[in-house]
Every structure is written in C-alpha cells, then in structure tokens.
Amino acid sequence: MMLRYALQTVRDRKAGFLGAFVALLCAAALVTACGTLLETGLRGKIATERYAGAPVVVSADQNVHRTTVKEKKGKNKTKNKAKPVAERAWLPAATVDTVRAVPGVAQAVPELTFRAAALVKGADTKPSYGHAWTSAALTPFTLAQGRAPQGGAEVVVDRELAARAALKPGSDLTVQSTGEPRTYKVSGIAATAGGSLAHQSALFFSDAEAQRLAARDGQVSAIGVRPEPGVDAGALADRVRQALHGTTAQVASGDERGPVEFLDAAGARIKLVSMGGAMGGTSLLVAILVVTGTFALSIQQRHRELALLRAIAATPRQLRRMIGREALLVGLAAGVAGALAGLPLAAWLHGRFVDSGVVPVTLERTAGIFPMIAAVGASLLGAWAAARITARRIARIRPAEALAEAAVERRRPWARTVAGVLLLAAGAVLVAVLSTLRTEPASTPVTFLAVVVLAGAVSLLGPFIVRGAAALLAGPLRAAGPGGHLATANLRGNATRMASAVTPLTLLIGMACTVLFVTPTLGDAARAQARDGVRAEWVLAGRGPGVSHGAAERLRGTPGVSAVTEIVNTSVRVGLTKYAAQGVTPAGLDRTWDPGVSGGSLTGFGDGSVAVSELAADQLGLEPGSPLALTLGDGTPVTLTVAAVYGRGLGFGDVTLPHALVAAHVDDPLASSVLVAGTAGRDALASAVREYPGVAVLSAADADGARAERQAAGAEINLLAMGLVLAFTAIAVANTLAMSTGERLREFAMLRLTGATRRQVRGMLRVEALAVLLMGAALGSGIALAVLTAFSVGMTGVAAPVVLPLAYGVVVAGAGLLALCATSLPGRLALRVRPVDVAAAKG
Numbered sequence: 064m065m066l067r068y069a070l071q072t073v074r075d076r077k078a079g080f081l082g083a084f085v086a087l088l089c090a091a092a093l094v095t096a097c098g099t100l101l102e103t104g105l106r107g108k109i110a111t112e113r114y115a116g117a118p119v120v121v122s123a124d125q126n127v128h129r130t131t132v133k134e135k136k137g138k139n140k141t142k143n144k145a146k147p148v149a150e151r152a153w154l155p156a157a158t159v160d161t162v163r164a165v166p167g168v169a170q171a172v173p174e175l176t177f178r179a180a181a182l183v184k185g186a187d188t189k190p191s192y193g194h195a196w197t198s199a200a201l202t203p204f205t206l207a208q209g210r211a212p213q214g215g216a217e218v219v220v221d222r223e224l225a226a227r228a229a230l231k232p233g234s235d236l237t238v239q240s241t242g243e244p245r246t247y248k249v250s251g252i253a254a255t256a257g258g259s260l261a262h263q264s265a266l267f268f269s270d271a272e273a274q275r276l277a278a279r280d281g282q283v284s285a286i287g288v289r290p291e292p293g294v295d296a297g298a299l300a301d302r303v304r305q306a307l308h309g310t311t312a313q314v315a316s317g318d319e320r321g322p323v324e325f326l327d328a329a330g331a332r333i334k335l336v337s338m339g340g341a342m343g344g345t346s347l348l349v350a351i352l353v354v355t356g357t358f359a360l361s362i363q364q365r366h367r368e369l370a371l372l373r374a375i376a377a378t379p380r381q382l383r384r385m386i387g388r389e390a391l392l393v394g395l396a397a398g399v400a401g402a403l404a405g406l407p408l409a410a411w412l413h414g415r416f417v418d419s420g421v422v423p424v425t426l427e428r429t430a431g432i433f434p435m436i437a438a439v440g441a442s443l444l445g446a447w448a449a450a451r452i453t454a455r456r457i458a459r460i461r462p463a464e465a466l467a468e469a470a471v472e473r474r475r476p477w478a479r480t481v482a483g484v485l486l487l488a489a490g491a492v493l494v495a496v497l498s499t500l501r502t503e504p505a506s507t508p509v510t511f512l513a514v515v516v517l518a519g520a521v522s523l524l525g526p527f528i529v530r531g532a533a534a535l536l537a538g539p540l541r542a543a544g545p546g547g548h549l550a551t552a553n554l555r556g557n558a559t560r561m562a563s564a565v566t567p568l569t570l571l572i573g574m575a576c577t578v579l580f581v582t583p584t585l586g587d588a589a590r591a592q593a594r595d596g597v598r599a600e601w602v603l604a605g606r607g608p609g610v611s612h613g614a615a616e617r618l619r620g621t622p623g624v625s626a627v628t629e630i631v632n633t634s635v636r637v638g639l640t641k642y643a644a645q646g647v648t649p650a651g652l653d654r655t656w657d658p659g660v661s662g663g664s665l666t667g668f669g670d671g672s673v674a675v676s677e678l679a680a681d682q683l684g685l686e687p688g689s690p691l692a693l694t695l696g697d698g699t700p701v702t703l704t705v706a707a708v709y710g711r712g713l714g715f716g717d718v719t720l721p722h723a724l725v726a727a728h729v730d731d732p733l734a735s736s737v738l739v740a741g742t743a744g745r746d747a748l749a750s751a752v753r754e755y756p757g758v759a760v761l762s763a764a765d766a767d768g769a770r771a772e773r774q775a776a777g778a779e780i781n782l783l784a785m786g787l788v789l790a791f792t793a794i795a796v797a798n799t800l801a802m803s804t805g806e807r808l809r810e811f812a813m814l815r816l817t818g819a820t821r822r823q824v825r826g827m828l829r830v831e832a833l834a835v836l837l838m839g840a841a842l843g844s845g846i847a848l849a850v851l852t853a854f855s856v857g858m859t860g861v862a863a864p865v866v867l868p869l870a871y872g873v874v875v876a877g878a879g880l881l882a883l884c885a886t887s888l889p890g891r892l893a894l895r896v897r898p899v900d901v902a903a904a905k906g
Contacts, residue, residue, distance in 0.1 A: 095405020525562025609733025626651025646725025676712025
C-alpha cells in the first residue's frame with residue numbers, strides 16, 4: 064500500500080521531487096566521473112609502441128623497496144612497500160648475455176633510450192627519443208629510404224618526423240641530446256609496417272654514437288626478447304624471469320610492456336589514483352551535505368501533507384517506509400541518469416588533464432561498469448538515508464500535534480544542535496592539525512576536508528546563525544522599505560528555511576576561495592624565497608630541451624662574469640619518502656645563490672656533500688655532519704654527508720646535491736636554468752650563447768615572472784581538478800534557492816490578499832537574497848580564511864594567506880548573481896498565479 068502511495072506521490076508531485084532529483088543526478092555524475100579516473104589509474108591500458116615487435120621485455124626495477132617486520136601476538140608480520148623513482152632505472156649490460164643464454168630465446172636486443180630533440184620546425188609536436196640502430200628491430204623499423212647510420216655523424220629518422228620536418232636522405236638535422244647540440248646528416252628514413260608511432264618520434268644513431276649520447280657506459284635501458292619459432296611468449300617470460308632470479312631485473316610481456324616504455328604514463332597511474340580518490344572523497348562529502356539539505360527542505364515543504372497522514376492514523380513506520388520508498392524511486396532514476404551523464408563528463412575531464420599535461424596521452428581512459436554501479440548505489444543509499452534522517456521528526460510526533468506543528472516553524476531537535484557543535488569542534492581540530500602539516504600531500508586533503516566539515520556545522524547550526532544575523536541586519540534591511548520589513552520578518556520567523564539556502568552558498572564560497580587561493584598561498588611563498596635566494600643578476604633558461612654544459616662554459620669565459628651555477632632538477636627518496644632535489648655546480652656558489660643557511664656551511668660543498676632544508680632536517684633528524692643515505696632519481700643508492708641546513712626549502716627544494724652527481728643519474732642532464740653573476744650585460748651574455756638554440760638570457764625579474772606563469776598553470780590544474788565539485792555546489796545553490804522560493808506560493812498569495820503589491824513581494828525576495836548572500840559570503844569567507852591561514856602556517860611558517868581581490872570579487876559576485884536569479888525567476892513565476900486561486904486551492 065505504501066509503495067503504491069509513494070509512486071502516486073512521486074507522480075503527482077514531480078515539481079516537489081525535482082530538486083532532490085537534480086541534486087542526486089549531479090552527485091551520481093560526479094561519482095561516475097571520479098570513479099572513472101580512479102579506475103583509469105588502476106586499470107588504464109598503456110599500449111606499447113617501440114616494443115611491439117618484442118613479445119618479452121626486460122627492464123630495471125623502477126621502484127624503491129622497503130620491508131618491515133612487526134611482531135604481533137607472538138607472530139611476525141612482514142610488509143613490503145614500494146615507491147617509484149623519478150628517472151629511468153638502467154640495467155647492467157651483462158644482463159643481455161644472461162638473457163641470450165635462456166633456452167627459447169632467438170634474439171636479445173639491447174635498447175638505449177635517451178632524449179634527442181630535433182631542432183627543426185615541425186619536430187616539436189611529439190617528444191622524440193634517440194636509440195641505437197640495432198634496436199630498430201624491436202618495433203620493428205625498416206628502412207624506407209636511404210641506408211643505416213654509419214659513423215658518428217649520421218642519423219635515421221622515422222617517416223612521420225621526416226614528413227613533418229621536410230627531411231630526406233642527405234638533409235642536415237641539428238639534434239640536442241644529453242650533451243651539446245650537434246648537426247647530423249640524415250642517412251635514411253625508417254618506417255613501421257603498422258604505420259607511424261602515435262606518441263613519440265624516433266631517431267636512430269650508430270651503436271657507438273648512441274652509447275656516447277646515452278652517457279651510460281656498461282648499461283642498457285631495456286632488453287627486447289624475441290622467441291624462437293613455436294615458443295610461447297608467456298612461457299619464455301617465465302624462463303627469463305627464473306634466469307634473472309636474485310637480480311633487480313623485471314620481466315614484462317603483453318600489456319605489461321607499455322609501462323616499461325612509457326614511464327611517465329606508469330607514474331600518472333599513481334597520480335590519477337590519488338587525484339581520483341581525493342576528488343571522489345571530496346565530491347562524496349559535498350554530495351552528502353547537499354543531498355541531505357535538499358531532502359530536508361523537500362520534507363519540510365511537505366510537512367502539511369505528512370502531518371495530515373499522521374492525523375488520519377498513519378503509523379510512524381508506514382510514514383518512514385513511504386518516504387524511504389519515495390527516496391529510492393527518485394534515487395534510482397537520478398542514479399541511472401547521473402551515471403550515464405558521468406561517462407561523457409569523465410571523458411571531458413580526462414581530455415582536459417591530457418591537454419594540460421597532468422596525464423600523458425599514452426595512458427588510455429578506462430570506461431568500466433564499476434563506477435556506474437557505485438554511482439547508482441551511492442545515489443540509492445544517499446537518497447534513502449537522507450530521507451529517513453530528515454523524516455524522523457514528523458514520523459515520531461503524535462497525531463494531535465502534527466497539524467498544529469505544520470502551521471508554524473518547528474523547533475530544532477536538540478540532537479541536531481549537539482551534532483552541529485561537535486562538527487564545529489571537529490572543524491576546529493582539523494584547522495589546528497592543518498597548521499602543523501608541512502608537506503603538500505599531507506595538507507591538501509585536510510584542507511578541503513576542513514572546509515566541508517565546517518560547512519556541515521553551518522548546516523546544522525544554521526537556524527541559530529540566521530536568527531543572530533537577522534538581529535544584526537534588521538536595521539539596514541528595514542531601510543529598504545516594505546520589502547525589507549517583510550524580509551526581516553521572514554528571516555526571524557523562518558530561520559530553518561533560510562538556513563537551508565545559506566548552507567550551500569557558504570559551501571560554494573568557502574570551497575571556491577580555498578581552491579583559488581591555496582596554490583597562490585604556497586606558490587607566492589616559494590617565489591619569495593627564490594627571489595630572495597638568487598643573488599645572480601642574470602638567469603639562463605632553455606626554451607626547449609635545456610641549457611647544455613657547453614653554454615655554461617662559454618659564459619664562464621665571458622668578460623665580466625664572476626660565477627656561473629648550473630642547476631638540474633630531479634627528486635630523490637630517503638627511505639620511501641620523496642623529496643624535491645636539485646644539483647648545483649659548487650664553484651662560485653656563494654656569489655649566485657643564498658638558500659638561507661641556518662646550520663653548517665656551503666664552503667667546500669662538492670663531492671660527497673649534501674645540503675638539506677630545515678623541513679627535511681627535522682623529519683629525518685639531520686644536522687651538519689650527519690650521514691644521509693638516499694636513492695637518486697634512477698634508483699642508485701648513495702650515502703652523503705650533510706654540509707649545511709637551509710631555510711628556503713620552498714624556493715629551492717628540500718635536497719641540494721652536487722651537479723655532477725645528479726647529472727649522471729637523470730634522463731635529461733641539461734640544466735633547467737643557469738645563474739650568472741657579474742657585471743656583464745645581457746647583450747654580451749646573449750652573444751656568448753647565440754650558437755646554442757633555444758637559450759634565452761633573463762633578468763632576475765624576468766625569471767621570477769616565468770615562475771609566476773608556471774604557478775598560474777599549476778593553479779589552473781588545481782581548479783580543473785576541483786572544478787566539478789564547485790560546479791555541483793553552484794547547481795545545489797540554485798536548486799535549493801529555487802525550491803525554497805517555489806514552495807512559498809501560498810505565502811505570496813496571503814501577502815497579496817492582505818495588500819502587498821507584486822513589486823513589494825519581489826522586493827522582499829531581493830532583500831532576502833541579499834541577506835542570504837551576506838551570510839553565505841561572511842561564513843564562507845571566514846571558513847576559507849581560517850583554513851588558508853592554517854595551511855599557510857603549516858606550509859610556509861607564517862600566517863600569510865594570499866587572497867586575490869579580483870578573483871574573490873568574482874566569486875562573491877557570481878554567487879550573488881546565482882542567488883538573485885534562483886530567487887527572482889521562481890518568484891516571478893509564483894506571482895503570476897492569482898492569489899484568490901491559490902487561497903481557494905486544496906493543500
């Protein structure tokens with residue numbers, strides 16, 4: 064019976080359930096989109112290109128491992144953890160002989176992979192890599208024109224690169240690889256049977272030249288294995304794996320070859336899992352808050368109807384079952400529609416991440432059924448739980464009290480007030496904890512969680528906040544005329560309804576300000592440290608592959624130059640913890656760079672030395688003279704002695720190493736920047752490096768501007784990641800305000816019948832929207848300010864959150880426009896109905 068009544072209610076009150084349907088649909092779409100990103104990170108395919116002709120590939124281990132043994136209840140529990148290194152790990156060349164000796168191996172081809180940028184117009188649309196010509200068989204590439212490279216002055220290019228750059232046999236091609244740029248003669252054009260490489264360009268050198276350019280004597284990047292006829296690739300992989308047992312070599316076959324070839328895509332998997340989980344978790348918390356508020360408003364609007372059912376002897380259980388089934392019907396419809404809408408949303412989001420460089424194009428998006436099932440399930444569970452929670456009050460009161468309570472605003476249950484106080488306390492604790500967190504991976508999730516928790520406290524304590532605000536705003540609002548008087552009375556008499564509109568507005572402004580200003584808060588602090596720490600008058604930057612050692616040497620011989628510092632960036636791991644690192648040339652370091660040394664000294668900094676930031680020193684318990692065992696970017700372990708501890712870690716990274724050590728263990732040893740001190744002018748420096756393509760001479764101010772541009776790009780990515788949550792919250796604001804205004808048809812009719820004009824009623828709505836905006840802006844801004852201040856204290860050591868006035872103004876103005884439109888349009892529609900018809904209608 065109650066199911067039939069629930070169906071009838073949903074059918075007859077479509078407009079009343081529309082708000083809940085929209086909220087659930089958006090929530091389901093968000094869950095599907097975030098779940099698809101998460102699934103892509105877990106199961107996304109990385110198709111191989113260069114190794115398509117090698118069924119089995121042997122590579123070095125790309126992870127740092129740590130094994131811990133804990134004793135629990137008399138038993139030892141072993142845990143193995145692994146974290147990826149930042150650069151490509153290399154194999155000993157002797158591994159090739161071991162693989163060749165495995166039964167069933169027809170050919171074991173050593174592979175060398177290194178950066179090789181073709182410095183010609185049209186060649187920069189794809190990343191390009193250099194290889195030895197003997198490894199062309201791994202794809203396989205065959206000559207379409209010309210001949211194989213002979214000697215150190217020839218190169219073979221793939222056909223697609225030749226077409227883009229208008230190259231042919233006999234053309235000259237300048238290549239910037241790991242050393243100095245060099246001009247080669249194109250000896251041939253290579254092609255594959257399956258067409259062009261989709262995601263890279265290939266340049267093939269003679270074996271000796273490739274070995275020189277790779278600068279990895281006695282090492283190979285991978286080994287391609289081709290089986291003898293009739294030998295199964297899987298069985299051969301097992302044999303090779305057994306032959307290499309006890310070494311760090313990894314054996315891949317089938318789809319496992321892709322991550323070996325495209326290390327950035329393999330790393331992006333981890334990033335997507337983290338990003339999808341963070342976005343999904345935040346989205347789910349926001350959805351719970353929004354959906355619960357929407358159902359609360361929906362139940363409140365039906366209070367007269369539900370009260371009548373109680374008065375005619377409907378039992379609390381029947382009422383709860385009816386409301387729960389209504390919610391399930393709405394949740395099912397919204398969940399299915401939202402899950403379907405989430406698929407194109409996920410495709411768009413993945414495409415934007417690829418365009419911005421966060422996710423490489425080589426990681427293919429996975430569109431499985433599991434995120435859709437999770438979205439429908441979350442929609443059903445969320446709708447049912449929200450409806451049952453919000454319906455508890457009306458279902459429990461006695462029939463005699465039901466109709467009396469329907470006529471006035473009901474007193475808030477004490478449990479909601481207690482829950483609101485507890486959420487407020489939890490938010491305060493999160494803010495306090497945030498002020499102690501000093502790493503971005505730890506602080507970022509706490510930052511957004513604190514915003515949602517504090518907004519939840521506003522939701523539960525909203526009526527008290529609205530009444531307090533009404534008392535403060537009573538004077539200014541009454542000055543707006545009759546509409547202001549009516550608005551003031553509504554704020555006092557219908558605080559619960561007004562609070563339901565304030566909550567999503569608070570969440571929107573608080574979340575938007577946090578998303579927009581968290582990156583500038585950290586970035587500006589880092590830029591300030593970098594500005595203060597760079598003593599050099601000029602900075603050499605590579606608009607392309609980087610700045611070669613030869614360009615730096617040319618500057619050292621330029622009159623008026625007193626010191627030149629080459630900087631190459633990477634990351635290292637101490638244990639499993641990742642730290643941003645840089646390598647610097649020691650000579651003249653004190654004239655170009657000041658990291659704010661607080662312990663030890665950089666005098667004599669060189670081989671065997673390392674300098675660390677105060678953060679790293681605190682975390683690792685280091686001081687000058689301490690030994691530090693770390694893993695370099697390519698997985699090579701080293702132990703160094705701490706020479707100095709410095710304070711400007713945000714600006715220069717947490718670990719500083721000698722340049723020669725870092726350059727020998729990174730994929731791209733070219734300097735990302737070169738600091739130049741002395742009296743030489745820009746023209747003299749530019750003249751000295753004019754033979755080096757893509758090298759620009761920047762002043763210290765120009766270099767700071769370039770850092771600001773990179774910071775802005777990072778902020779755009781952060782906004783993109785959280786943009787869907789903000790869009791969902793904006794829809795919730797419009798949805799809630801429209802529902803709140805649309806259900807006041809009878810109230811507007813009574814006002815009209817007692818003499819109020821349409822203009823006065825519309826004025827009342829505008830004043831109410833302004834009051835709601837002021838409360839939402841004050842609460843949202845306060846939440847964002849508290850959270851950003853705590854974030855700034857933890858990450859930078861000072862309470863200096865960055866607020867961009869223009870961006871803040873756009874947020875508040877956008878929220879105000881949204882509130883005004885969502886209030887005025889439904890109000891105008893409601894006022895079109897004749898008040899006599901409304902007063903005479905049933906209900």
